[in-house]
Amino acid sequence: MSEHSAPRSGGVRTITASIGEALVSARGLQKSFGDRQVMKNVDFDMLMGDITVIIGKSGSGKSTLLRALAGLTDPDEGRIMFDGEIVFENQQRTPVWKEVDSYVGMIFQSYTLWPHMDVAKNLTLAPRKKLGLSEEEAMERAKKSLAEVGMSEHLHSRPSQLSGGERQRAAIARALMMEPKLLLCDxxxxxxxxxxxxxxxxxxxxxxxDEGIAVALVTHDMAFASKAADRLVFFHEGEIAVNTTPREAFNQTDHPELKKFVDAVRF
Ligand SMILES: Nc1ncnc2c1ncn2[C@@H]1O[C@H](COP(=O)(O)OP(=O)(O)OP(=O)(O)O)[C@@H](O)[C@H]1O
Ligand SMILES: [Mg+2]
Known part of the structure; x- marks a missing residue:
């Protein structure tokens, strides 16, 4: 991140992928819960500087993919590369994962902030612990992160004092504190x-x-998808059925499931 890049603490890799190069490559991901196969054979790439919008019916496996990329769940099969290094293979995380996992931020629909702490504390906790920042350094970074999401006046607000939109912007600011290269938004x-x-x-x-990071976003907001997404990925029954530009996806009438989906949520 251009302006407030600080060296990471020991054992953390420097990321070398530049804009347009693959930051994440997943191959052959499979995942079952009981006898239900949730990811069947997922190949998925994310390029530095791209926004990838992921759409698909409820239960099609979108969150499972994001969680696998964030290290919150392990696939049963397949391989995940991050910045050219294998971070998941043979059903386990490799040692490299620990050196890059702080570059991966994930934000959820709700319950994203600790309710009993103010925004400043919410933001500074992880970087102080994981990156070893001093309190002053962390506060400095918190102010910058909040400014980036237009929330400067809320440094000492409690989550209960924020609107839903402000809460989500604070959640983004908290993710930015770790200077992520990959932001996963569910x-x-x-x-x-x-x-x-x-x-x-x-x-x-x-x-x-501004930052050239890679963003993956599960959303039903087709207006945003058509305006801002570089790639549009359509999940169908545990598989990536379509992976193309939004323009092509919206014009793609030969995939009945995608057409049904896009028609249903069309703006
Ligand atoms: N921890 C779990 N244990 C058992 N089943 C699970 C678990 N997590 C997900 N599933 C199942 O896997 C399937 C895919 O779930 P996933 O959350 O990836 O879908 P999704 O596409 O994100 O759906 P939605 O749009 O509703 O969020 C669902 O049928 C879900 O019930
Ligand atoms: Mg989901």
Whole structure:
């Protein structure tokens, strides 16, 4: 991250992928819960500087993929590469994963902030612990992160004092504290009114443009997908059925499931 890049503490790799190069490559991911196969054979690439919008019916496996990329769940089969290094293979995380996992941020639909701490504490906790920043360094970074999402005046607010949109922007600011290269967003605007959702998504678009990070976003917001996404991925029954530009996806009438889905949520 250009302006406030600080060296990471020991054992953390420097990321070398530049804009347009693969930051994440997943191959042959499979995952079952009981006898239900949730990811069947997922190949998925994310390029540095791209926003990838992921759409698909409920239960099609979108969150499972994001969780696998974030290290929150392990696939049963397949391989995940991060910045050219294998981070998951043979059903386990490799030692490299621990050296890069702090570059991966994930934001959820709700419950993203600790309710009993103010915004400053919410933001500074992880970088102090994981990156070894001093309190002053962490506070300095918190102010910058909040400014990036237009939330400077809320440094000492409690989550209960924030609106839904402000909470999600604070959650993005908290993810930014770790200077992520990959930001995984799982339906982060689903509980918000359209104009507030647009504001939050606008923050992501600006970040992508300013910082050149890779963003994956599960959303039903087709207006955002068509405007801001570089790739549009359609999940269908545990498989990536379509992976193309939004323009092509919206014109793709030969995939009946995608057509049904896009027609149903069309803006
Ligand atoms: N920890 C789990 N244990 C058992 N089943 C699970 C678990 N996590 C997910 N599943 C199942 O896997 C399937 C895919 O779930 P996933 O959350 O990836 O879907 P999704 O595409 O994100 O759906 P939604 O749009 O509703 O969020 C679902 O049928 C879900 O019930
Ligand atoms: Mg989900």
């Amino acid at each position: 339906e982060i605007t689903s509980a918000l009114d359209p104009p507030v959702a647009a504001e939050v998504l606008g923050v992501l678009q600006r970040l992508k443009e």
